Amino acid sequence: MGEDAKKVFTLAEVSKHSSLKDCWLVIEGKIYDVTGFMEDHPGGEEVLLSSTGKDATDDFEGIGHSSTAKAMMDEFYVGDIDMATIPKKRKYTPPKQPYYNQDKTPDFIIKLLQFLVPIFVLGLAAGIRFYTKSQ
Numbered sequence: 001m002g003e004d005a006k007k008v009f010t011l012a013e014v015s016k017h018s019s020l021k022d023c024w025l026v027i028e029g030k031i032y033d034v035t036g037f038m039e040d041h042p043g044g045e046e047v048l049l050s051s052t053g054k055d056a057t058d059d060f061e062g063i064g065h066s067s068t069a070k071a072m073m074d075e076f077y078v079g080d081i082d083m084a085t086i087p088k089k090r091k092y093t094p095p096k097q098p099y100y101n102q103d104k105t106p107d108f109i110i111k112l113l114q115f116l117v118p119i120f121v122l123g124l125a126a127g128i129r130f131y132t133k134s135q
């Protein structure tokens with residue numbers, strides 16, 4: 001069992017092998033030639049075809065393949081993928097929330113009111129108490 005260096009292919013090169021008669025898969029950075037396995041694949045050949053020409057890691061993992069399935073992969077291993085040629089997965093970015101301040105009241109006035117209104121209410125309460133007491 002030698003760790004012999006396998007050839008590195010680009011995704012474009014791998015994509016040329018996307019038919020029933022010639023089928024390569026990219027799974028976890030490795031390239032597998034599953035041409036001879038197509039008919040024997042328990043999941044069917046169509047599903048393998050649909051995973052060609054791209055990084056099929058998520059497809060493969062998504063099925064939850066058994067360790068038996070994973071052990072079979074060695075014999076199909078033909079090379080490694082140049083990861084730089086695989087398009088980056090689009091990350092989900094939450095849409096930016098619009099900033100609603102439609103009356104255009106400047107922020108500092110709001111801050112000022114938030115400070116002054118409670119003081120005013122307290123003063124009012126104190127005033128009412130003062131006048132009702134003295135009567």
Ligand code: HEM
Nearest residue numbers: 032042043047051056059060063064065066068069072073
């Ligand atoms: C070298 C690559 C692959 C090998 C050796 C392989 C092998 C196997 C094996 C042995 C099974 C039987 C169930 C198990 O043992 O887990 C299986 C089932 C299956 N595989 Fe794969 N597979 C490969 C790639 C893929 C890919 C890329 C897909 C794409 C989605 C796929 C889809 C499926 C499906 C749908 C099943 C059927 C699961 C079921 O009926 O429960 N396989 N595969």
